[in-house]
Amino acid sequence: MAVNSSTRDRIVSAAAKLFYAEGIRAVSVDAVAEAAGVTKRTLYYHFDSKDDLIAAYLDGRDQPNLQLFQKWFGETQGDVATKVEGIFRNLARAARHPKWKGCGFLRTSAELANMPGHPAMRIGAAHKKKFEILLQQSLEAEGIDGTEVLARQVRLLLDGSFAVVLLHRDPSYMETAGMAAASLIRSALSSR
Amino acid sequence: MAVNSSTRDRIVSAAAKLFYAEGIRAVSVDAVAEAAGVTKRTLYYHFDSKDDLIAAYLDGRDQPNLQLFQKWFGETQGDVATKVEGIFRNLARAARHPKWKGCGFLRTSAELANMPGHPAMRIGAAHKKKFEILLQQSLEAEGIDGTEVLARQVRLLLDGSFAVVLLHRDPSYMETAGMAAASLIRSALSSR
DNA sequence: GTCTATAAGCCGATAGAC
DNA sequence: GTCTATCGGCTTATAGAC
Known part of the structure; x- marks a missing residue:
């Protein structure tokens, strides 16, 4: 059974x-x-093991996290740059909650950096790649060129803000990151 | 004695x-x-304790790391945007070394996220802030406006690339981050 | 499928000798 | 300042009953 x-x-x-x-x-x-x-x-x-449990933990966070980002993007009014900035603004709000401890995927990968082949690393990498692809599709729908690079840059700012805010406990970095992301997207929008 | x-x-x-x-x-x-x-x-x-030893480890990495970044910035020929991009290019080269495991300050802060008052967190935050200030001074010397925000954005891209490359083991993200940093700096340069 | 009980060893930290 | 020896507790994982 x-x-x-x-x-x-x-x-x-x-x-x-x-x-x-x-x-x-x-x-x-x-x-x-x-x-x-x-x-x-x-x-x-x-x-089977603690490693197996770690993998199950991250696997369970994959879809909920992606859906949250999509919700934040979708409910923000404005052009695509403003909508992306909305993700960062919502993230800053979340980071002000006392129980916030950064990104579980990134923190796990930092802790398991000495085990590059660990299942949790594979799950984390796939999760982040999915976010990048969702972002790229949203940018592509606006007729922007070079969306792959642009999506990578926004994602770098997002993951950077997780790391920085975890260290300084200053969520305003997320708003700064959102401004940078919006600025990069607007540069691409204006050269369509 | x-x-x-x-x-x-x-x-x-x-x-x-x-x-x-x-x-x-x-x-x-x-x-x-x-x-x-x-x-x-x-x-x-x-x-006194393992925690004391952790703090000594990070404290010992503070100056060497900052000097390395300054060396990479200084030896790159070009305008300030190109020189900052040089930091990212050199970092990508370093990240291709098999023993590279990301940023020790960020990985430690990820691991000690449940101990916000830990001495190592304070040392890590101070280290990263020093990098930001060095960057800000280099930008200010070019007569750029809003250097505080710009230095924060470059630093977000830097720390983001540490996190992302650690997860994907793809150092090309560092070059992508360097392009984004140079792009943000050039926008500020052109509006002087 | 869930339990009690335990293996076998490692953890951070300390006592006291020299 | 460095040593030998050890504390009490916690670690992942397993044996075998029900």
Whole structure:
């Protein structure tokens, strides 16, 4: 029979909360199991290893995060530069929440930098690439040239703002990044 | 009498190599002591705690890193936009080295995100701020307006490229970031 | 599928000798 | 200032019962 998926989901949910709040290597499998209300043995029934659990954590964040960015882009009124700037403005608002701890994908990749082939690295890279492609498609719809490079640059500003704000705890950097992104997009718009 | 500083230096040097290569929490105090050729008790004579050692590691990287950036900026021929782009080009070259693992300051801040008041966070923030100020001064010398915002934007692109290249292992993002930085600077130059 | 119990070893940090 | 020896606790992961 199929596994009890609600137990698995509870474990992933507890892992996500703890890994994001404390960091991957700072959180033990014991702590995840306890937070999920299961024994460690049950956790190891559903996941082969802690590495497997880390991968499941990031995999579960992929679609929700992308949808949030799309929501922020879609609900901002204005041209495409303003809509992209809206992503950064919303991100700055999110970063002011006391529980905000940067980007889980980037923080995990920083922590697992000594394991380049780790499944979590592959999932993180794919997630970020999807964001880039969504961005590129939005830019392309405006008839802009060189959208691949432009989408990469906006994405560099986005990930830069995650890193910088995590270090300084000053979300205004996200608004600065949004201005830079809008400026780069407007340069491309004006040379159509 | 003064402590034997060469022993201390050997410990910091061993810590730097290991923390950068493997990550902070992945490296034990035992491993650092062994790599430095001292016992753990000697290490704890020179440092109060592992946290103290982490701070010493980052503190030791502050000036060398800043001087490297200044060297790359200074040796690149051209206007200030081209010179800044030179930093990114040199960084891309460095990132192609197999031992490159991103920015030690950013990776440490990602790993210690759950300890905002950690001495290492303060040292990292100060280091990055110094880079921003050096950049701002170079831009100001060209008679550019709004150099504070511009220096922040270039720095966001720099730290973004550290994060992105660490995840994708594709140093070409650094050249893309350098193009964006040069583009933003040229916009400011042309409106003098 | 979930439990209790435990393996086997590593963790940061310390006591006390010299 | 550096050593040997060790503390108490936590680490990932597994054995075997139900």
